[in-house]
Amino acid sequence: MGEILLQLNNISVVYSDVIQVLKGVSLSVEKNHIVSLLGSNGAGKTTTLKAISGLLKPENGEVTEGTILYNGVNIQNQAPEFITRQGIIQVLEGRQPFKYLTIEENLRVGTATRFGKPYKQDLELVYNYFPALVQRRKSLAGYCSGGELQMLVIGRALMAHPQLLLLDEPSLGLAPLVVQEIFRIIKKINEEQEATIILVEQNARMALQVAHYGYVMENGKIMMEATAKELSDNPDIKEFYLGMAASGIAKSYKDVKSYRRRKRWL
Amino acid sequence: MRKFSFHPCGNYHENYAQELNIFETDFGRVCLGIFLTLLFFVAPFVVSPYMLYILNTIGIAAIAAIGLNILIGYTGQISLGHGAFFGVGAYAAAIMATRLGVGFYIAIPVAGIITALVGMIIGIPSGRLKGLYLTIATLAGQFIIEYVLIQWDSLTKGTMGITLPAPQIMNWQISGDKAFFFLIFVSLVLMTWFAVNIMRSKYGRAFIAIRDNDRAAEGMGIPIFKYKLLSFGISSFYAGFAGALWAYYMVSITTEPFNLGLSVEYIAMVIIGGMGNIPGAIFGATFITLLNEFLRFLTGVLMNVGAITSLGLNMAPLKEFVFGLVIVLFILIEPKGLAEIWRIIRSSFRLWPFSY
Amino acid sequence: MEFFLQLLVNGVCVGLLYGISAMGFVMIFKSSSVLNFAHGELLALGAFFFLSLVTWAKLPIIVAFILTLIGCFILGFLIERFFLRPLIGEKLIFVIMLTVGLAAMFKGFILLIWGGNLYTYPEFLPEAMGLKFGSIYIAPVYSATLIISVIFLVLFGLFFKKSAQGIYMRSVADNQKAALSLGVHVRRVFALSWAIAALVASMSGIVLGIINGVNVHDLSSIGLKVFPVVILGGLDSIGGAIIGGIIIGVLETFTGGYLSPSLRDVVPYIVLVFILMVKPYGLFGLVEIERV
Numbered sequence: 001m002g003e004i005l006l007q008l009n010n011i012s013v014v015y016s017d018v019i020q021v022l023k024g025v026s027l028s029v030e031k032n033h034i035v036s037l038l039g040s041n042g043a044g045k046t047t048t049l050k051a052i053s054g055l056l057k058p059e060n061g062e063v064t065e066g067t068i069l070y071n072g073v074n075i076q077n078q079a080p081e082f083i084t085r086q087g088i089i090q091v092l093e094g095r096q097p098f099k100y101l102t103i104e105e106n107l108r109v110g111t112a113t114r115f116g117k118p119y120k121q122d123l124e125l126v127y128n129y130f131p132a133l134v135q136r137r138k139s140l141a142g143y144c145s146g147g148e149l150q151m152l153v154i155g156r157a158l159m160a161h162p163q164l165l166l167l168d169e170p171s172l173g174l175a176p177l178v179v180q181e182i183f184r185i186i187k188k189i190n191e192e193q194e195a196t197i198i199l200v201e202q203n204a205r206m207a208l209q210v211a212h213y214g215y216v217m218e219n220g221k222i223m224m225e226a227t228a229k230e231l232s233d234n235p236d237i238k239e240f241y242l243g244m245a246a247s248g249i250a251k252s253y254k255d256v257k258s259y260r261r262r263k264r265w266l
Numbered sequence: 267m268r269k270f271s272f273h274p275c276g277n278y279h280e281n282y283a284q285e286l287n288i289f290e291t292d293f294g295r296v297c298l299g300i301f302l303t304l305l306f307f308v309a310p311f312v313v314s315p316y317m318l319y320i321l322n323t324i325g326i327a328a329i330a331a332i333g334l335n336i337l338i339g340y341t342g343q344i345s346l347g348h349g350a351f352f353g354v355g356a357y358a359a360a361i362m363a364t365r366l367g368v369g370f371y372i373a374i375p376v377a378g379i380i381t382a383l384v385g386m387i388i389g390i391p392s393g394r395l396k397g398l399y400l401t402i403a404t405l406a407g408q409f410i411i412e413y414v415l416i417q418w419d420s421l422t423k424g425t426m427g428i429t430l431p432a433p434q435i436m437n438w439q440i441s442g443d444k445a446f447f448f449l450i451f452v453s454l455v456l457m458t459w460f461a462v463n464i465m466r467s468k469y470g471r472a473f474i475a476i477r478d479n480d481r482a483a484e485g486m487g488i489p490i491f492k493y494k495l496l497s498f499g500i501s502s503f504y505a506g507f508a509g510a511l512w513a514y515y516m517v518s519i520t521t522e523p524f525n526l527g528l529s530v531e532y533i534a535m536v537i538i539g540g541m542g543n544i545p546g547a548i549f550g551a552t553f554i555t556l557l558n559e560f561l562r563f564l565t566g567v568l569m570n571v572g573a574i575t576s577l578g579l580n581m582a583p584l585k586e587f588v589f590g591l592v593i594v595l596f597i598l599i600e601p602k603g604l605a606e607i608w609r610i611i612r613s614s615f616r617l618w619p620f621s622y
Numbered sequence: 623m624e625f626f627l628q629l630l631v632n633g634v635c636v637g638l639l640y641g642i643s644a645m646g647f648v649m650i651f652k653s654s655s656v657l658n659f660a661h662g663e664l665l666a667l668g669a670f671f672f673l674s675l676v677t678w679a680k681l682p683i684i685v686a687f688i689l690t691l692i693g694c695f696i697l698g699f700l701i702e703r704f705f706l707r708p709l710i711g712e713k714l715i716f717v718i719m720l721t722v723g724l725a726a727m728f729k730g731f732i733l734l735i736w737g738g739n740l741y742t743y744p745e746f747l748p749e750a751m752g753l754k755f756g757s758i759y760i761a762p763v764y765s766a767t768l769i770i771s772v773i774f775l776v777l778f779g780l781f782f783k784k785s786a787q788g789i790y791m792r793s794v795a796d797n798q799k800a801a802l803s804l805g806v807h808v809r810r811v812f813a814l815s816w817a818i819a820a821l822v823a824s825m826s827g828i829v830l831g832i833i834n835g836v837n838v839h840d841l842s843s844i845g846l847k848v849f850p851v852v853i854l855g856g857l858d859s860i861g862g863a864i865i866g867g868i869i870i871g872v873l874e875t876f877t878g879g880y881l882s883p884s885l886r887d888v889v890p891y892i893v894l895v896f897i898l899m900v901k902p903y904g905l906f907g908l909v910e911i912e913r914v
Binding site for chain 3: 338344391394395397398399401402403405406407409410412413416417526530533534537541583584585586587588589590591592593594597598601
């Protein structure tokens with residue numbers, strides 16, 4: 001087992017003092033690994049990421065119990081300005097570009113945590129990863145396509161030299177080929193930039209292909225954790241997330257009795 | 267013999283009628299009765315004429331503030347034009363009284379209705395605009411009305427002003443602070459009663475729905491433009507009514523007082539009293555009027571102390587400063603206003619000694 | 623014809639003044655969506671600081687000017703820190719009324735210290751700056767205004783387009799959550815926008831003071847004139863503020879010249895209502911880019 005970068009110990013998250021979303025989530029992330037978080041909608045994956053990155057506060061949420069240790073520093077309920085300066089950058093769900101800024105200006109916002117440092121080299125780096133962005137660098141982000149925007153927001157996060165990158169559904173609403181491209185780059189970033197990545201995904205197959213380790217969440221709890229290899233071999237995961245019957249043959253959708261059987265994990 | 271009810275230790279309502287009750291207990295009803303008795307049968311006969319003058323000013327301001335609270339606190343539409351609406355009411359009453367010679371009992375309500383129409387015209391942009399854009403539109407309304415009041419010489423006599431005859435009913439002339447006290451406070455009680463009840467009706471609920479989320483309200487089948495206009499109408503009716511009373515009380519009026527400062531003062535009353543709270547509007551009106559009087563008094567005292575006359579003269583702007591400071595402090599410290607403070611005091615008495 | 627041209631030139635000059643007065647207002651709205659009713663008082667504060675430094679402290683013009691700008695920068699910063707920050711996320715009416723309250727406080731403060739008299743600055747602009755085209759004359763202050771407003775437009779353009787801080791400010795205005803996720807110090811951006819706005823306001827206050835004399839009532843009423851200007855130009859466009867200012871200025875002088883002087887002051891508001899009814903986001907406001 002390698003060095004542990006981030007550790008969540010039994011955290012609970014409550015929104016507006018009443019709505020409990022996370023009910024004791026523990027997970028640990030090894031350095032330079034890709035860890036993927038799987039789970040249905042509303043399982044609390046995004047909330048987990050926000051608890052780490054400090055973005056709960058603007059939404060009136062709070063970590064009420066447990067601790068979040070990053071490099072040995074306690075970071076729960078810290079301001080996002082502080083957390084991002086520790087090297088944790090979240091890429092928000094649904095690609096949130098700055099619509100009225102050009103691609104290049106968008107990328108420059110990524111340097112906010114390193115204000116005043118040179119950034120030209122980083123721009124080159126991002127354009128190397130995402131050559132598609134080069135020709136659109138002067139156009140407004142609001143008018144770019146979904147794939148370009150996804151590349152843009154990942155690139156924008158890269159500008160901050162993240163140690164820990166939190167990716168929230170990078171494949172949302174993208175064509176299969178684009179998804180493959182994005183995941184290839186994610187893998188590459190992980191290897192070349194030595195960035196640890198937590199990946200929240202609905203596309204479990206792609207996620208498990210690139211990840212080293214995986215957690216399955218449901219109803220604000222971790223239901224299962226294993227290496228990516230073990231998870232993709234697990235018959236339940238196969239059935240519910242990869243759409244295969246235990247035998248490995250794609251199953252007709254109507255045969256999946258998903259909800260009732262999923263409860264078995266409880 | 268009806269049973270006297272006490273405060274239940276929880277919400278035990280069994281039907282909507284109970285939920286809509288104004289008074290939860292008979293104790294509240296009795297208290298209000300005692301208060302009104304004191305107000306009408308004792309207050310005017312014991313207090314000094316100066317105090318009576320202040321009370322009357324408060325009463326007039328309270329009527330306008332209640333109206334504005336219907337618009338801001340309940341319907342969520344901000345109007346910066348209420349000072350001008352107040353002026354429209356005053357001028358409408360004055361013109362009717364001098365040109366047409368109608369009695370005050372007609373002139374005052376009709377002035378209210380005319381103002382309501384003017385208010386609805388100013389409220390038309392609310393069909394398209396929301397939030398700060400609407401605020402700016404009503405600001406424009408304020409300036410345009412002010413301009414019309416000054417420039418429409420043939421009707422308003424411009425900067426000369428109009429002098430009103432004393433209101434007369436049969437052969438009985440209403441003049442002097444005491445007589446006006448009854449006119450103003452009977453109106454205030456009636457207007458409060460009307461406002462409290464309209465808020466319990468379908469209209470009130472529609473206003474609140476529009477305030478909380480106008481799109482959702484529209485989705486529920488509330489014609490929001492119609493209701494927004496209605497709210498503007500009711501609210502400016504109150505302002506116009508108060509303006510008309512004021513015109514009679516002051517005897518002579520000019521265009522000067524009906525400026526943006528007056529609009530701001532009314533909004534301050536609503537905020538300091540407590541938004542979306544009708545007694546709150548009365549508290550707010552009381553507070554601001556007393557503050558104004560106190561500051562005027564202070565300035566007067568400082569001016570009369572011979573040695574520091576020059577300093578006293580310089581103290582006049584203190585009023586402006588303190589007024590701003592009070593608004594800022596209320597917003598920062600108790601944005602729910604005096605009504606909330608009053609509620610806390612009351613409930614801490616009620617729950618004493620186990621106040622948690 | 624000559625009358626027409628002179629009116630036109632006067633209108634453009636007055637309009638430029640409105641435009642630069644509105645720039646600070648737009649800055650605040652652009653970054654934090656606060657409608658600042660105390661803008662006129664900020665103009666006045668700047669003008670009076672400068673007045674005190676020049677006439678009472680007898681400082682050289684340049685030193686006084688720079689000190690005023692620095693003072694107002696700090697003032698704007700403090701205003702945001704102590705009055706507006708607690709209200710982030712509060713209802714619109716509270717924010718509006720807070721600035722109204724601040725306006726009353728500032729006005730009272732100015733009246734307490736300087737009184738309501740009309741002051742004038744000593745002459746310091748060289749007469750040579752006045753321009754003459756045929757029979758049309760542009761006074762030195764107006765050409766100075768023209769130069770200042772162009773300089774500021776260029777400076778702001780560069781600041782927002784090129785400098786990192788400017789880009790952060792635009793990013794906050796654009797998508798606050800995404801800006802937070804990238805570590806942009808949003809509260810610092812708000813504070814900075816108030817500080818810069820107060821700085822610009824003080825500068826326009828000084829220019830207005832040179833032209834019309836320094837009087838608190840006049841200056842604070844300019845603060846209200848800003849509303850038609852920015853609505854016309856679009857609440858979030860600094861260039862639009864200048865153009866809106868020029869349109870309003872020209873409109874005013876023409877109404878004053880051809881129709882009636884009393885209509886002059888109310889015409890901007892009549893135009894304002896019409897524009898709001900037809901184009902609620904103004905002539906140059908950002909067209910909403912909506913993706914579903």
